[in-house]
Amino acid sequence: MSRKIRHNAMGIKLDRRNFLKGTALGLTASALPTKQADAGFLDAFFQEHFREMSKEEIEEVLTRLEKEYTEKYKKNVSVQATPHMPGVVFGYGLDLSRCIGCRRCVYACVGENNQSRDPQIHWISVLRFKKGEKWSDLEQSDKYYNPAVVPEPGYFYMPVQCQQCKNPPCVRACPTQATWKDPDGIVVVDYNWCIGCRYCMAACPYGARRFNWGAPKVPNEEFNPNTHYLGNRPRYKGVVEKCTFCVQRSRAGKYPACVEICPVGARKFGNLLDPNSEIRYSIENKRVFRLKEELNTHPKFYYFFAT
Amino acid sequence: MSVFRNVANIAKQLVIGDKYYYMWLGFLGFFIFLGLVAYVQQLYEGLIVTAMRDQVSWGLYISNFTFLVGVAAAAVVLVVPAYLYNFKAIKEIAILGEMLAVTAVTLCILFIMVDLGQPTRVWHILPFIGAMNFPSSLLAWDVVVLNGYLIINLTIFLYILYRLAMGKEYSMQVIGPLIILSIPWAVGIHTVTAFLYNGLAARPFWNASILAPRFLASAFCSGPAIMLILFQIIRKVSRIDVKDEAIFKIAELIAYAMCINIFLLGAELFKEFYSGTTHMAHVQYLYFGLHGSTSLVPWMWWATILNVAALLLFLNPRTRENFLTLNAGCIFILIGVYIEKGMGLIVPGFVPGALGEIYDYSPTNTEILVTIGIWAFGALFYTLLLKFAIPIYTGELRFRNKEAPPVRERFEERLTAEEELPPKEVYVD
Amino acid sequence: MLKICKRIVTLIVLLTVLILSFHDVGITSEQSTDTVYPEAAKPRELDIPKYFVPPPPFTEGIFPCSECHAEMDVDTERRELGMHEEQQALKHAGPQQWCLDCHNPSDRDKLRLISGQLISFEESYLLCGQCHGTIFRDWKAGVHGKRTGEWNGKKLYRLCVHCHNPHQPAFKPLKPKQPPMRPADIR
Numbered sequence: 001m002s003r004k005i006r007h008n009a010m011g012i013k014l015d016r017r018n019f020l021k022g023t024a025l026g027l028t029a030s031a032l033p034t035k036q037a038d039a040g041f042l043d044a045f046f047q048e049h050f051r052e053m054s055k056e057e058i059e060e061v062l063t064r065l066e067k068e069y070t071e072k073y074k075k076n077v078s079v080q081a082t083p084h085m086p087g088v089v090f091g092y093g094l095d096l097s098r099c100i101g102c103r104r105c106v107y108a109c110v111g112e113n114n115q116s117r118d119p120q121i122h123w124i125s126v127l128r129f130k131k132g133e134k135w136s137d138l139e140q141s142d143k144y145y146n147p148a149v150v151p152e153p154g155y156f157y158m159p160v161q162c163q164q165c166k167n168p169p170c171v172r173a174c175p176t177q178a179t180w181k182d183p184d185g186i187v188v189v190d191y192n193w194c195i196g197c198r199y200c201m202a203a204c205p206y207g208a209r210r211f212n213w214g215a216p217k218v219p220n221e222e223f224n225p226n227t228h229y230l231g232n233r234p235r236y237k238g239v240v241e242k243c244t245f246c247v248q249r250s251r252a253g254k255y256p257a258c259v260e261i262c263p264v265g266a267r268k269f270g271n272l273l274d275p276n277s278e279i280r281y282s283i284e285n286k287r288v289f290r291l292k293e294e295l296n297t298h299p300k301f302y303y304f305f306a307t
Numbered sequence: 308m309s310v311f312r313n314v315a316n317i318a319k320q321l322v323i324g325d326k327y328y329y330m331w332l333g334f335l336g337f338f339i340f341l342g343l344v345a346y347v348q349q350l351y352e353g354l355i356v357t358a359m360r361d362q363v364s365w366g367l368y369i370s371n372f373t374f375l376v377g378v379a380a381a382a383v384v385l386v387v388p389a390y391l392y393n394f395k396a397i398k399e400i401a402i403l404g405e406m407l408a409v410t411a412v413t414l415c416i417l418f419i420m421v422d423l424g425q426p427t428r429v430w431h432i433l434p435f436i437g438a439m440n441f442p443s444s445l446l447a448w449d450v451v452v453l454n455g456y457l458i459i460n461l462t463i464f465l466y467i468l469y470r471l472a473m474g475k476e477y478s479m480q481v482i483g484p485l486i487i488l489s490i491p492w493a494v495g496i497h498t499v500t501a502f503l504y505n506g507l508a509a510r511p512f513w514n515a516s517i518l519a520p521r522f523l524a525s526a527f528c529s530g531p532a533i534m535l536i537l538f539q540i541i542r543k544v545s546r547i548d549v550k551d552e553a554i555f556k557i558a559e560l561i562a563y564a565m566c567i568n569i570f571l572l573g574a575e576l577f578k579e580f581y582s583g584t585t586h587m588a589h590v591q592y593l594y595f596g597l598h599g600s601t602s603l604v605p606w607m608w609w610a611t612i613l614n615v616a617a618l619l620l621f622l623n624p625r626t627r628e629n630f631l632t633l634n635a636g637c638i639f640i641l642i643g644v645y646i647e648k649g650m651g652l653i654v655p656g657f658v659p660g661a662l663g664e665i666y667d668y669s670p671t672n673t674e675i676l677v678t679i680g681i682w683a684f685g686a687l688f689y690t691l692l693l694k695f696a697i698p699i700y701t702g703e704l705r706f707r708n709k710e711a712p713p714v715r716e717r718f719e720e721r722l723t724a725e726e727e728l729p730p731k732e733v734y735v736d
Numbered sequence: 737m738l739k740i741c742k743r744i745v746t747l748i749v750l751l752t753v754l755i756l757s758f759h760d761v762g763i764t765s766e767q768s769t770d771t772v773y774p775e776a777a778k779p780r781e782l783d784i785p786k787y788f789v790p791p792p793p794f795t796e797g798i799f800p801c802s803e804c805h806a807e808m809d810v811d812t813e814r815r816e817l818g819m820h821e822e823q824q825a826l827k828h829a830g831p832q833q834w835c836l837d838c839h840n841p842s843d844r845d846k847l848r849l850i851s852g853q854l855i856s857f858e859e860s861y862l863l864c865g866q867c868h869g870t871i872f873r874d875w876k877a878g879v880h881g882k883r884t885g886e887w888n889g890k891k892l893y894r895l896c897v898h899c900h901n902p903h904q905p906a907f908k909p910l911k912p913k914q915p916p917m918r919p920a921d922i923r
Contacts, residue, residue, distance in 0.1 A: 045427065049438045088888075095879070103913035119355055120917045125662055136585045138663025139598065143916060149909035160662055169509060175446035176431040177438045193438070195431055196354075196424020199446050201364040205509035207661035211364060211424065213922070214355035237353040238424025253886040264899070264907065265882030274888070278878040286879070295508045306874060360919035666919045 049177065050081075050190040050229070061192075062229060069227070069234060073218075077225040079233050082251040084184035090245050090300065091185075091279040092256075093268035093288070094159060097305045101126050101150045101157030105258035105267065109161075112246060112257035113232040114224050116216030123210060123243040124161045124258065131156055161258075162187065162208040162243035163291060163299030170200035170209060179240070184251070185272075185300050186244050188230035196238040205292050206299075209242045245269070272300065282306075313472075313706045320695045320704060328694075335687040342680010345673045346421060354424055356673040362666035363657040365422070367674045370649030371681070372418040374529065375411045376500045377522060377648060379456065381530020382408030383493040385557070386486055397553045402700065403541065404534055405464040406692045408493075412457040414685045421677055445503040452496045459489045464696075472699045472706040497522050510656045512589035515578075521571045522648070527564035528617075529644040531557045532637040537689075539634070545697045555628050561640065562621035569618055572647075589655040592665070602667040603654060606646050613643035787876075787893040792857045799857070801844035810841040827904045829867075838863055838902070864896045 043064060053061065062079045069077035106124045115121040127141040131154050134140070141158075151157070168187050171179055178193035179200055201209045215237040227233040228248035235241050246256035250269070259267040270277030279302070282288065286304040324332075349356050359366045382404040389401035420426055431437040432450055441447040463482050470477040501519035508514050535557055538549040579590040591597055596604050620626045620636035627633060659665050670678075698704035804819070814834055826833070840848035847855050847863050855862055865872030874880035878891065881899065885891040899907065 049431075052438075093879075100907070100910065101912060102910045103915075106916070107913050119922045122916050125916070127662060137588070138661075139588060139659035139665060141663050143662070143664060144918065146912065146915045148911065150912045151909065169507065172443050173446065173507070175440050175444040175450065176428075177440045178431065193428070193431055194425065195428045197419075197422070197446060198364045198424070199444070199503075201361065202504075202656070203507050203509055205661050207361070207664070210361050212353070213357075213360065214353040236425070240424075250887065253888055255884060255887050260882075260884045262882060263910065265880065265894075268879060270887045277887070278883070281877040282879050285874075285877075306880060355923065360922060362919050 044192060047192050049193050051177075051180070058229075065229070065233065069225075072234070073220045073223040073225070075220065075223060075225045077223075077227060079227050079229055080248065081229040082248075084182050084186075085251065087271075087273055089183075089185045089272045090164065090250060091270060091272035091277075091283070092164070092245065092301045093279050093282040094301070094303050095266040095268070095282075095286075095306045096156065096158060096303050097307045098264045098266035099126075099157045099159060100264055101128055101145070101152075101155070102263060104261045104263055105159060108257045108261035109243070109246075111222060112224055112249070113244075114218050114227070114234060115210075115241075116212065116214075116218060116235070117222075118217045119212075119214045121210045121212070121216065121241070123208070123241075124159050125207065126157055126159045128152075128155050128157050130154060158303070159258075160206055160208070160291065161301070162245075163206050163297070163301040164243075164245060166298035166300060167296060169203040169205065169295075169297060173199045173203035175199060182230075186230075186247055186250075187242070188244055188247065189240055189242060190230065191233070191235050191239045191241070194239040196240065198240065200240055205295050205297060209240050211240050212237050316704065316706075317695045320698060321691055324694070331690065332687065335683045335690070338679050338683035339687065340680075342677050342683065345676035345680065349421070349673055349677065350426070354422075356671060358668050358671045358674065360666060360668075362660045362664050363654060363668040365653050365657070366668055367650065367670040367678055368418045368422040370653045371678055372415050372422075373500060373522075373652060374645055374649045375415045375418065376453070376497055377526030377644070378530045378533055379408045379411035379415065380493040380497040380523070380526045381534075382411075382460065383490050385531075385534065386489060386493075394556070397556065400538060400547070400549050400553060402464060402467055402696065403537065403547075403693075405460050406689065406696060407530075407534060407537065408460045409457060409464060410685050410689045410692065412453055412460070412496075413688060414681055415453060416457075417681050417684065418678075421681070445499065445506050448499045449496075449503055452492065452499045456489070456492050456496045459485055459492060463489065468696055468699050471702075472704065474705055494523065497526050504652070504656065507656075509661055511586035512656045513652075515575060517571055517575050521568065521575070524564055524568035524571055525644045525648050528561055528568055528640050529648070531561050531564075532640040532644075535561075535637050536634065536641075539630070541693065541697070545693070546701045546703070547697055551628075554633075558621055558627045558633055558636075561636075562618070562627065565614070565618045565621055565640065568644075569614060588659050592658050593651060593655045597659065598665055600658070600665045600667045602669055603651060607651055610643045610646035610651060613639040614647065617643060787861070788891065789858065789861075789893045789895050790898070792860065792895055792897055794857075799845070801839075805844035810836075812836055812841075825904055827906070828902065858895070860902075861896055864902075868896075 043061075047061060048057065050058070058081055062081060065079045066077055069079065103126055106122050106126060109115070109123050110117070110121075113123065115123060125143050127138070127143055128145040129135065129141050145152075145155075164181075164185050164187055166181075166185065168181055171181055171187060174180075175197060176193060176195055178195070179187060179189045181187045196211070198211055201211060212235050216235050218234070224232060226248055228244075228251070231244045231247035246254075246258075249256055255269050256267075259269045268278045268282055270279040272279060272283075274280060282304055283302055286306060288302040288304040290299045290302060357366060357368075385397055385401045385404035389398035420429065423429060432439055432447065434441065439447045439450070441451065463485050466482055467477045498519045501522040504510070504513035505516065505518040506514075535554055538554060541547055542549045576590065579587045588597055592600065593603055593607050595601075617636045617639035620632050620639070626636070654668050657666075658668070695704065812834075838847055840846045840854055843854060845857075847857060847860055849855060849863060850866055861872065861875065865875075871880050875893075875896070878893075881896070882894050883891045896902070901908075
């Protein structure tokens with residue numbers, strides 16, 4: 001019925017699609033004026049699944065996108081497709097005893113990952129809980145708190161973002177394999193393959209996925225030109241996006257933006273397979289828990305209490 | 308040559324009608340036009356013109372989709388007794404049910420299409436040319452079963468009509484296996500659609516194994532209820548006669564289905580409210596409101612009242628066999644199930660959200676217009692199907708055939724009307 | 737009879753295959769995180785003597801201390817200090833602490849550990865770590881406090897005093913960034 005998409009090294013090609021591409025290109029080429037913009041549109045339309053493309057095809061796509069974004073944002077934009085590092089599985093730790101709910105992470109993430117300013121998209125939600133109330137009633141939490149200063153007495157805060165599940169329900173749900181988990185554990189989305197059905201959003205127990213309800217807008221001067229194909233490159237209207245542990249940074253060895261901005265150092269990040277990493281130290285020495293463990297999603301996002 | 312002429316005949320049949328026919332087409336066309344305008348605006352600006360947001364990421368469109376899958380599945384209610392048990396009164400009209408199934412599945416596909424953020428990429432979901440995530444994604448399953456169901460029903464219906472148009476009796480040997488296949492398939496489309504929601508552990512409201520049985524039970528209420536109303540209209544405006552016997556038999560079926568439907572709903576409500584876990588929040592939101600958000604509450608109570616009222620009307624043979632109360636019951640069921648299985652199913656799945664957020668979703672004008680437009684398209688589609696299917700069925704319309712057999716006698720058998728109506732000769736010779 | 741048995745067995749096999757085929761389908765294999773961490777039991781070797789830290793956040797013009805203090809006599813009496821505003825609000829372990837518990841009286845540009853060893857202001861974490869042992873341990877591991885740089889390479893640590901004013905160590909409240917828009921307001 002269908003085939004499982006393998007990594008592009010396998011080089012699986014289906015003649016039928018190329019045939020379709022050829023015919024449709026031929027038909028449309030005769031009907032459309034052959035302007036540059038149209039060619040780009042058609043290339044995008046017939047672009048194959050990211051994991052089916054050969055190295056050369058990926059290069060072609062990246063070059064096309066770089067050109068497109070450079071024109072649009074008036075900046076020298078680079079679009080990388082850095083693959084995972086061998087021997088690395090990313091894990092994230094968040095020290096709830098430290099978080100003060102200042103939302104610095106939310107906006108650092110917006111800036112780093114070129115999230116739409118209007119309509120507003122935030123990948124991180126910071127929830128505020130009353131101390132002594134139960135956590136399981138999440139509807140008792142408040143995402144819209146706005147006091148003069150934080151932390152407020154009597155409250156604690158819990159930021160939530162994509163938990164990069166080992167057993168991600170969103171990946172299982174996606175009807176087009178437009179979202180998948182790379183070997184370093186990061187769940188990514190191919191914004192050129194997503195059809196915008198939003199089944200993954202229904203499947204995500206952490207409310208971590210965001211949809212581009214309108215055309216995303218990022219001011220040119222605020223646009224971050226260092227982008228990754230599967231991460232912070234510009235998104236299209238009508239596709240789903242989510243936290244990727246800043247794939248453009250983490251695969252280059254850097255900490256995610258939320259880790260670096262956190263004024264209280266509540267956010268920890270590293271390689272789960274490295275016994276000397278900060279994240280391993282936290283897991284081994286602190287009392288960690290993961291959100292909604294009963295759902296068996298095995299998040300790689302660990303909440304803990306350092307004190 | 309004759310193929311073209313036959314196609315031309317059918318086209319002519321579709322175009323020609325009395326003034327009520329044109330008024331009806333104009334009426335539907337108006338709403339289709341409005342829907343199209345609204346959809347073009349949505350395409351241009353994105354789904355931001357709807358009231359759906361990240362918190363409630365499915366709304367009116369998917370609600371309608373779910374309801375219509377039920378309508379499509381319920382076609383088997385007619386197919387089973389008609390073909391397999393040769394229940395004559397229903398066999399005469401089974402084809403109308405198949406046409407309804409074809410229409411409903413078409414509408415399902417349309418409702419999915421208008422819900423997509425990137426409709427031009429829909430080919431990504433197809434096997435072979437796209438990257439269908441089968442068997443992992445239940446949505447991929449739904450694509451398979453819905454399209455399969457469409458093909459099966461279209462084949463049965465077109466085959467029967469073709470044979471009749473050629474003046475031949477259809478062969479059960481050809482469509483028998485298809486009909487048998489269509490029965491589990493109908494159960495399948497609705498089960499798969501239920502599993503689509505049921506399989507999501509993230510949404511406790513849907514993650515209840517009673518969902519698929521409830522879907523089937525409510526489908527066997529709403530689908531036949533639509534048919535009962537359609538049959539009465541069809542026998543008024545066409546020469547097809549639907550016997551009271553058949554209508555009452557279907558009404559009886561609805562009564563049983565309604566009992567099961569209400570029982571299953573009660574079982575679910577008992578579990579939620581008696582155990583009183585945090586998962587109760589969704590049902591509480593639905594029936595009583597949560598933290599001051601009560602937008603669905605009046606709708607749900609109306610749905611409950613209408614469903615119970617319909618059950619009472621259909622249980623009592625006297626009200627069941629009285630056309631006034633029968634029709635009232637059908638309308639009650641349609642409204643009741645439409646609310647319960649539409650917005651009453653989709654929205655509380657998302658409220659409170661995965662992170663506990665409460666967003667009171669209520670559809671925008673764009674969503675409502677697109678929805679009405681699709682329903683109007685469905686009505687138009689069904690009307691056009693009827694327009695050429697009925698004369699073929701009654702023998703008024705025949706394809707030109709070298710060995711055209713005398714068809715009038717057979718039509719006479721079918722026609723139970725007392726007065727003699729000469730069949731129209733629409734083909735020229 | 738045999739036939740029926742065979743059929744049942746075939747059915748069971750088919751069902752098992754079907755069920756198994758659902759398990760984890762569509763998810764690429766990932767390098768295993770299931771392994772019981774074998775290093776967990778061993779004591780950690782984290783005694784890196786120097787940490788890469790930015791310079792301490794001195795108030796402007798206050799360092800080197802010896803510029804003023806070299807000429808002054810040492811007075812260990814607890815009293816009001818004319819020059820140092822920070823002592824007015826010394827909120828660190830209440831009345832137990834006084835300036836010379838940390839600052840070295842003889843060479844004012846150094847801090848002094850309990851052992852008498854003198855350390856520079858860049859190594860102040862050693863001083864803090866005398867009392868705050870568990871926090872010092874977590875800090876060395878990179879779990880207490882903020883790290884920037886590379887998760888698998890060069891990291892920039894912060895001194896305790898970058899976040900905690902040593903004279904009033906409680907973390908200062910901040911103005912939060914604006915809350916997200918409510919879904920109904922996103923248009």
